[in-house]
Amino acid sequence: MINPNDVNLIIFDMDGTIVPSLKIVYEAVQRTFKTLGWELKYSADDILEFIGTASGELYQHITPPEYSERWPELRERTRIEYAVMFRESGETFPGVKETLERLRQRGYRLALYSNASVLYFDIVTSALNILEYLDYAECVHENGLNKTKLVLKIKEKLDCPVAAVVGDRDNDIEAARETGSLSIGVLFGYGRDEPEEADITIEKFDDLLSILDRRKPIFEKITVEIDARKPEDRPFVVGISGIDGSGKTVFTEALADCLKDRGRRVQVIHLDDFHNPREVRYAGENQADNYYNRSFNVQSIIDNLLVPARTKGKYRTTLTLLDLDTDKYEIEKEYSFDSDTIVLFEGVFLFRKELAPYIDYQIYLDISYEESKKRALERDAEAIIDRYDTKYLPAQRKYLEEYPPQKVADIIIDNTNPEYPRILA
Numbered sequence: 001m002i003n004p005n006d007v008n009l010i011i012f013d014m015d016g017t018i019v020p021s022l023k024i025v026y027e028a029v030q031r032t033f034k035t036l037g038w039e040l041k042y043s044a045d046d047i048l049e050f051i052g053t054a055s056g057e058l059y060q061h062i063t064p065p066e067y068s069e070r071w072p073e074l075r076e077r078t079r080i081e082y083a084v085m086f087r088e089s090g091e092t093f094p095g096v097k098e099t100l101e102r103l104r105q106r107g108y109r110l111a112l113y114s115n116a117s118v119l120y121f122d123i124v125t126s127a128l129n130i131l132e133y134l135d136y137a138e139c140v141h142e143n144g145l146n147k148t149k150l151v152l153k154i155k156e157k158l159d160c161p162v163a164a165v166v167g168d169r170d171n172d173i174e175a176a177r178e179t180g181s182l183s184i185g186v187l188f189g190y191g192r193d194e195p196e197e198a199d200i201t202i203e204k205f206d207d208l209l210s211i212l213d214r215r216k217p218i219f220e221k222i223t224v225e226i227d228a229r230k231p232e233d234r235p236f237v238v239g240i241s242g243i244d245g246s247g248k249t250v251f252t253e254a255l256a257d258c259l260k261d262r263g264r265r266v267q268v269i270h271l272d273d274f275h276n277p278r279e280v281r282y283a284g285e286n287q288a289d290n291y292y293n294r295s296f297n298v299q300s301i302i303d304n305l306l307v308p309a310r311t312k313g314k315y316r317t318t319l320t321l322l323d324l325d326t327d328k329y330e331i332e333k334e335y336s337f338d339s340d341t342i343v344l345f346e347g348v349f350l351f352r353k354e355l356a357p358y359i360d361y362q363i364y365l366d367i368s369y370e371e372s373k374k375r376a377l378e379r380d381a382e383a384i385i386d387r388y389d390t391k392y393l394p395a396q397r398k399y400l401e402e403y404p405p406q407k408v409a410d411i412i413i414d415n416t417n418p419e420y421p422r423i424l425a
Contacts, residue, residue, distance in 0.1 A: 010109070
């Protein structure tokens with residue numbers, strides 16, 4: 001099986017993968033039969049096997065025997081009906097456009113292919129506005145190719161030798177296998193049990209985001225480093241740091257999921273859970289200094305979590321933490337770990353001398369100060385930008401001068417595009 005981490009091109013089937021077309025096609029057939037005065041003896045389930053196959057097969061099959069020579073007329077009239085219906089009520093499967101957009105952000109080339117006629121293919125793609133998410137689209141009838149030959153053409157045209165083919169029928173799986181591609185079977189489509197033969201199956205479209213994740217090679221490298229360094233008799237603490245807005249929390253959650261999938265026990269510690277009360281955080285006149293030296297109860301983390309992680313084989317505690325909204329200690333959170341636990345500790349300023357002795361492996365997520373402010377503007381009110389200029393970023397500059405990631409971090413990751421991070425050093 002092709003390693004999903006090696007894939008750079010994703011080729012999607014249309015009907016039953018991108019588009020739930022059965023309902024519209026069947027209703028269009030019903031309308032046409034009524035117009036022609038013919039009796040339709042087939043249910044939607046009866047024509048299911050023809051969705052995603054050559055269109056002529058469907059119309060030849062359902063045309064009444066006494067009108068068998070008129071199947072092309074039935075096809076043309078039905079096409080007129082579903083052209084209108086797709087424009088009025090056509091839609092993709094849930095999450096398709098959002099998933100395609102995120103896959104593009106991850107740097108994948110995206111293509112669409114189909115057994116459909118050129119006319120039907122154009123109707124659906126234009127009605128649903130999906131071409132804007134794609135690098136290439138073609139149906140087999142456009143140039144007389146079958147799906148296997150079309151996959152080869154797309155791979156060559158987009159210069160992507162390692163591809164995944166996503167579809168719901170056995171011809172999609174065959175096209176993947178005959179072209180040395182990863183086959184991903186769609187269980188929510190029209191292929192019944194056909195997609196079970198694929199290398200990987202998905203139950204909903206956005207499952208692709210878990211399979212085709214550009215962060216996975218980095219997570220795998222980190223996991224190898226953890227396994228090589230971790231002592232047997234105590235937890236292993238991984239520090240994940242970066243300036244404000246660098247994506248620490250999201251990266252940590254995804255790394256935690258990856259480690260859990262590999263059978264590791266994980267405990268996450270968020271520095272932001274350990275804020276000091278407001279009167280402490282704003283005690284000094286210099287806001288940058290306040291942020292660097294007074295914002296967090298670092299000693300509480302050391303005493304209640306990091307020291308026990310170093311000295312105890314098994315440990316469980318419940319801490320009462322500050323609620324930033326009420327400025328009162330009223331949030332309870334439980335922490336537990338044993339000698340097999342990987343502790344993921346994320347937050348700003350983690351490489352400082354007070355914390356560094358308790359961190360076994362240090363990850364730094366690198367973004368520019370400009371990117372930090374851009375993300376702040378996207379997620380917060382515009383007024384917060386002033387605080388970035390006078391408080392957050394000056395504190396970060398001071399911190400990074402004292403503890404340059406190039407000297408103290410075990411791995412530096414460019415997280416400018418969080419969907420496609422890259423190892424810098």
